[in-house]
Amino acid sequence: MKTSVLVVGGGLAGTSAALFLAWRGVDVTLVEKHPGSSPHPRAIGFTARTGEMLRAVGLEAGLPASRMAKGFGIRRVRCASLVGERFEETFWSPPGEVSEIEYSPSTGVGVAQDRMEPLLRDKARELGADIRMSTRMLEFAQDDDGVTAIVQGDGEPYEIRAGYLVAADGHRSPVREHLGITRSGRGYMHTSRSVLFRAPLDEYLKDGIGQFIVDGVGFLTTYGDGRWVLMLDDREYDEPELRQKILQAIGRDDLPVEIVTTGRWTISAAVADRFSQGRVFLAGDAAHTLPPSRGGFGANVGIEDAHNLAWKLAAVLNGESRPSLLDTYDAERRPVATLCHQQIFARNDGHNRDGEPEDVPLIDNNAMHYGVLYRSDAVLGAGPELPPAQLPEQWNGQPGTRAPHVWIEPGKSTLDLFQRGWVLVADHPQWEEAAQQAGVRYERIERLDVFGLSAKGASLVRPDGYVAWRSADLPDDPAAALETAFSSSSAGTR
Template sequence: MRHPAPTPVLIVGGGPVGLTLSLLLSRHGVAHLLVEAHPGTSHHPKARGVSARSMEIFRRCGLEEAIRAAGLPASQVFFYRGRNLVDPDFVRTGVAHRAPDGEEHTPSPGLICSQDALEAVLLGRARELAPDAIRFGTRLLSFSQDGDGVDAVLEDRATGDRQTVRAHWLVGCDGAASTVRAGAGIALQGPRGLQHFLSIRFEAPLGEVVADRASASYFLTEPGRGGFLAVDNDRHWIYQHPFDPDQDDEASELTDHQQLAALVREAAGLPDLEVTVRDTMTWRMDAQLADSYRESRVLLAGDAAHVIPPTGGHGMNTGIGDADNLAWKLAAVIGGRATDALLDSYQAERRPVARQVIDLSVDNARARAARSGYRIDDELLLTATYRSPAGPPLDPSGYRPGSAPGTRAPHLRLIGPPGTSSTLDLVGPEFTLLTPTAAPAWQRQVDAAAAAGIPVALRPLNTDTRHAADDGDWTELFGLPADGAVLVRPDGHIAWRADHPPVDATELLTALGLRGR
């Protein structure tokens, strides 16, 4: 049967990217439906690194505290290198932070939170915000589209019941083997099978063994040994065993728990370790990018749009950034404040980011294969810049705060009421005009935009209840005089800046890139 009324957005895929998109659409007041073929969230701790930029997005959604509680303590976010887990000559390094001593680039540093734990937090909040919009155990069978929307055939996997849903927009967040991408006829380009791994989830009393070297990941330098991933750095672990499918067919089909436990003991260097194997999975390291992120009324995000090697921890985070970029644009188009041409900017802004992240991750994979180590950079995605003619969208040399259009608005520490301790906390679901003080000239600009039907929130840093921690930080970080301002998009990126208030609202309205009444 047909859905009783069209849904503005149908999200296919209930992993971290799809759930983040659901949260953000709810924040923008956009009705939607999310379907996920699996009956529940992931049981296997796969993607684990949550970058600073992703944590800033979750902070906006009110989830930072819950995600930190579900992740590893900051004291354990290190990376170990040794022949095995008991190597006396081990090396332990931290995540790369490029900020000089005392300089703070973000209010929300990244952390390690395994995908199974992260998804549970995201799903709980998504259901709170849109209780009737989240359907697990429901798969997309097929879809067709016309110029006005998409007709999608869904199946309840428990009952076999089928339903046709009409959606204005379909977003595929359904992973590397995306049904949505295939149905839209969008190809993936790039190498497959760079490496293959057998992932063993197990329990073992390793907490005391690693007490003096607790880390998030344990890279083993012995050839062919792979490494361990800490789930809790106590009893719960993942062992990643590399194999060559052309020479080691048995590894990918290994199911005997005694043999699996023997692999774990050998890699750990603990022949008497008590090991209980819980489950296994095999996976292949690919490096692929979709030819397009949009085909008419169909859009792609996350692994459906880009398959990124996990070496560096940026795959899931790039997808979360996709959701952040796409959500406000869908909201603007659905709300009539922009034409669907705005959605073309989604590919223009996000695809170059994915291309560069793939290349950096492939370089890291080669470094790991050569056992020379590689860099984990928590702040890489803070450098993402949109519409910049100066060079690539990411700057691997490090984040430098500024207010150039396209860059992420800088974090400036604020002192005031709880919940507003950073300039990033002032960015709302609408466009935000950040200024040092509530100057009447800027208020007139905001009023003119409102009169044209485009909501813009004026957010001065200094008010009766809050103020910047350092009076000089605005000029230093934003590079603007005291009466300047930046117009910040709902995803935290700067759309426009001005040293002084313009004479009329034409510049501001043009910078918004939206249409009013």
């Protein structure tokens, strides 16, 4: 069979890639070796930035609101037990200054991974993605024109011919290993055991603390849906021992406790030394393994990998852009992963027991979520003198950063104008004429100040909602300036 893009791996990054590609009209097939999501929920707590991406594809409204958006779950305390004495509160990162600025039209998403993945899969299928669970890729080879993969489901192996392959096959990534792509970073740190259980313990969450370091036991946290996970030292435990540990962590033995499943977790940190090779692209944990952090630098970063790559693959496949546009995926996303790795170890995230903390300035989480800078050939005017991330109001519409959010009417954000194609934001008839000549959609808005523009300026926004170029004022020949910028940043074929 033939497909434009083959995605290997049906976790959050891979399923997001299938979703974003299908939404852009790309013929995409996904293969995942497991029949469904892991019974262990793993990640929980998706950022508002992830909410923005799901908002664009029509999925945000169907997700439950996150209690984490109101501070639930992100506070952590050391204690004798869940019901016992509480000692000092420990911060994963220094508390940020309270800001009255609203950075996003979206909120965080408080859904556990085992419940988020089916939502993404269902939406991807609705949009036309061919998702094949219980299907393993056995081998692959690439040539100048595409990728040939041998896969196997319940029957005999068969061949899939694809234009491109997205490897979202986890932190051990057989695809990455086959390509010989090395990784850099802290590497292996430690291994933990876990037990997932259900118990009626919501009354102990009323003060907003959702994470507990229980002296002499381990780390206890909740998924906010009646399920809890207790992280323990790495050794074998039988069920009576696990139940004893759970009761010790809770601090009472008169409640019903249902053990759901157990897990073994390898904590490591590494970033691939390149995110692509030929027609193969790495995404999610295959590209970067980042330990759990309050900043949400694991799953959320993988979803944004998929988002960044999807529009570029769509543009190349439909003939709008030259293949050189795909080179900007590594140029833009790998520095973000490296920055996240650095910031995790600059914080007191509990990982620095395995080594010295990074001696670098801490970057505010809002800057990491909404204010990372892309430097690539798909951006004009993002020089090396600029910091890797800062708050949106500090960027003020800087090319290479996510377009700023501001409400333009009730329920409609500036961000809702983007992601369906290239957009020129301005409020001047000459720019409107220039956009028509360039074949770029024109959007008139009055709040040009948040884009760092005068009343006669304009910003060119990419299909992923990032600013590619801006003209702070009106040049002598707006049409020529826009045409040059559009052709350069889009790797256009015209």
